Amino acid sequence: MQQMTPEQAQQVHRPDPAPSRLKYRLERLMLTPLFRFALRVGLPLAVVAGAAGWYFSYEQHRTAVTDTISEIRNQIETRPEFMVNLMAIDGASPDVAEDIREIIPLDFPISSFDLDLDQMRETINGLDAVRQARLMIRQGGVLQIEVTERVPVVLWRMGGQLELLDRKGVRVRPAEARSDRPDLPVIAGRGADQAVPEAVALVQAAAPLKDRLRGLERIGERRWDVVLDRGQRIMLPETGAVRALERAIAMDQAVDMLARDIAAVDLRLSQRPSLRLNGEAIEDYRQIKAVETGEKKR
Secondary structure: OOOOOHHHHHHHOOOOOOOOHHHHHHHHHHOOHHHHHHHHHHHHHHHHHHHHHHHOOOHHHHHHHHHHHHHHHHHHHOOHHHEEOEEEEEOOOHHHHHHHHHHOOOOOOEEHHHOOHHHHHHHHHOOOOEEEEEEEEEOOOEEEEEEEEOOEEEEEEEOOEEEEEEOOOOEEEEEOOHHHOOOOOEEEOOOHHHHHHHHHHHHHHOHHHOOOEEEEEEEOOOEEEEEEHHHOEEEOOOOOHHHHHHHHHHHHHHHOHHHOOEEEEEOOOOOOOEEEEOHHHHHHHHHHHHHHHOOOOO
């Protein structure tokens, strides 16, 4: 029998280079991107989450962290550059500015983080006299409030009360008496506030009669009467009121119609305008007709 050399014996006892089944599966698993991501990211996150969960499971730990966060936040919010020291109001009349200070009571100095500018803007816009408000915090710790007020264009008399209305018929503020705003025309009647633009146009058209104009009255919430001194009225139609008024003014300028003893000019029917005479004028008219017809006055 032939004896093997040492080299042959070493070759015979050399381990098999092929990996085991478990090692092979592990190597294949390590080649999977999802598994590698789980090892690099998921496992550390799980460890951190577990540690945090264990730490915050104790109430004293949670309280300590909450107090620390609150203290840091308070230190940041109360820094001088974030403090508001005063409030400035621009574009508002003294009465409106006083109303704003009453509805927004602030105790200065106050942190800008404690100011809800949107809520404050809505509160200010809720004032009748304010059309629009703009709020900002300027450098130097100033709360700037820029106000655009509603401009009253008419006085609305309703139920014994006077209200100032803007061009859209929105209430501005009450008026104590007519003498408070003698520069504004007066409108009256239910529904007059819903037709302010038309009322303004009528007042402008009635400029030749401004010395005699006393106001406009809304009739039945659908049309206007122009009220003049001496109790005279120009009764306008529901539609085309401005044109009808201009026609009445043209007739007055032509024949001095409104200087006569008439009670009203009825223009409600555009095809058939009519005049209403006062009592004395009616009697005078009857006497004239009697003379013309040869009848005797009874």
